[in-house]
Amino acid sequence: MSALTARGTVADENDGGAFGGLPWTVLRLHRTALLLWGAALLAAVGVLIWMHAIGDDASAGLSACAEPATDSLPSCSDVGAIHTDDTYAIGIGVVGTALSYLMFPVAAWAGAALIGRELESRTAELAWTQSVTPVRWLTAKLAVPAALLATGTSLIVLLNVWARRDDNPDLVGDWYHPDVLVSTGPAAVAYVLAGLTLGALAGLVTRKALPATGVAFAATLVLYNVLDRYRTSLWPADTVTGRAALHLPRSSQVLEHGAVTTTGKHIGNNLACVGFENATDIKDCMARSGLADFWATRHPASHFWPLQLMETGVLLAVAALATAAAFRLLRRRTP
Incomplete structure (x- = not known):
């Protein structure tokens, strides 16, 4: 049958x-x-x-x-x-x-x-x-x-x-x-x-x-x-320095952040002075902590397409290699 x-x-x-x-x-x-x-x-x-x-x-x-409603908020x-x-x-x-x-x-x-x-x-x-x-x-x-x-x-x-x-x-x-x-x-x-x-x-x-x-x-x-x-290594990340490194927008994918000491040493993932909003407070914190600057590496939202296309390219290359290997193996095993 x-x-x-x-x-x-x-x-x-x-x-x-x-x-x-x-x-x-x-x-x-x-x-x-x-x-x-x-x-x-x-x-x-x-x-x-x-x-x-x-x-x-x-x-x-x-x-x-709000419940009850207010002048600025509707009733829930x-x-x-x-x-x-x-x-x-x-x-x-x-x-x-x-x-x-x-x-x-x-x-x-x-x-x-x-x-x-x-x-x-x-x-x-x-x-x-x-x-x-x-x-x-x-x-x-x-x-x-x-x-x-x-x-x-x-x-x-x-x-x-x-x-x-x-x-x-x-x-x-x-x-x-x-x-x-x-x-x-x-x-x-x-x-x-x-x-x-x-x-x-x-x-x-x-x-x-x-x-x-x-x-x-x-x-x-x-x-x-x-x-x-x-994935994050498929496209070069941006480096931000100064006060901007402490207040990156949510749309940024933060990869690493740190500080530079007064001796020039870079310290990764240093959270010192991150919570301060006022410029004077930040300067005082830096002086107490012996810091000279801040830095952060991130992927901004504009990196969506470069990362997307690079990953797509890698996957298509894998698909092409797997296809080529499949046909080569088939030819070797058949007359």
Whole structure:
């Protein structure tokens, strides 16, 4: 029965011209994953449209109120959006987190179901003995899900940016938080493509579904943590000196701050005199502490796109290398 099914699949793959019916075969073989992906997209679209609709009420919910009302503050009972800000923040946060971690299930699926299972059951080898070459087989296996994943993820990223409205950090988080940074730019798409290619490579290396799942998950976990650890190093940080280093805006991602002593020594993470607002108090504090100046390194909000694009570039390079390695390994293992 399995042989007949496999031959039927091969026959289908031979239909449709030069590229064959391979794309349609991939879609049919993985229709469950396709349906799940479609359902996830619909759910995310619905949530983000809802979040955009309640965005104004959520912003109003952050404003002060009084009970009873005063001349300057409205009645809290009249502010219908008093809890809408929590709903909005949770909704945006859930979608952002889902986008940030999407590469893990994609990699596991690619390693197990997309590649590993067919190699383990030998249906791929049967297809190769017909008119479907190994290169065409792997090309279709990667191209079809890559197109669907990239399109769907791009749509959700655009809707996520749209739903965030004015990017109020009290509602949607600061731009430099990992989930926020990843889910509001092309890095989200690059993460998914990296997960897909690493999963496919894991499937080709192990040739078994279950081990491929573990290897793919481990590889993407290492990649994610390395980028998370060194993200701030992907673009040169700005250095601020003087009093401005003590009062950096919230929109700045502070990496390190410190002071310079009267002897010229730089002390990192020195909090002396940070709490003073008055210039005279700051000078007195500096004199008592033996300090000559302050400094801080930070990423301002203007570094969002440089960091975003650098991370995207790294991920696409990983995806390209994993794809090249997968094809090279396939050629070595097949006639």
